[in-house]
Amino acid sequence: MANNLGIKPEEFCNIFHDQPQGIRINYYPPCPKADEVLGLSPHTDGSGLTILLQVSNFQGLQIKNKEKWFPVKPLPGALIANIGDIIEMLSNGEYKSIEHRATINTKSEATKSERLPVATFHSPREDAVVGPLQGLVKKDDKHKTVDFRDYVKALVSSKLDGRRVGDSWKASHYKLLKTEQVY
Ligand SMILES: O=C(O)CCC(=O)C(=O)O
């Protein structure tokens, strides 16, 4: 990614060095009203990069592109890499975090219809300052630079609803969610 953006890889490494890594295992049991409910609401991940293992062969994950939802077929042994809001902020919007959601399934005779995806979230160091990396700063910056701790506060108090903090931290929206100091 750094090569593609024309910046030094160390710029990314400085942010993610000694990072905490979170793991979430979501269990979606079969549901008799699967057509009427979602397993997980639409959202973007608040992490830098999410690596997801689908485990069961049952489809459920969907990504949004141009206002349409597309299923992500599980491939045995494959990992899915999702760009999170932090990479979007660091790359000044060159890489976009992906909006996704999970549907659930009714019970089927042929297959076990439960899903158990495992997601690992790679996040910045706790004391990192997050914003467009040097060399990617432009006059009309899409993203503000913020203390990662403030970002986390806003993230955990926001609703799991569409693009969440990713858009809210953009310069024009920042005042809506401002918690403390803007750098
Ligand atoms: O259920 C899935 O496949 C996606 C899980 C997910 O998006 C998350 O835990 O943030």
Ligand SMILES: [Fe+2]
């Ligand atoms: Fe997610």
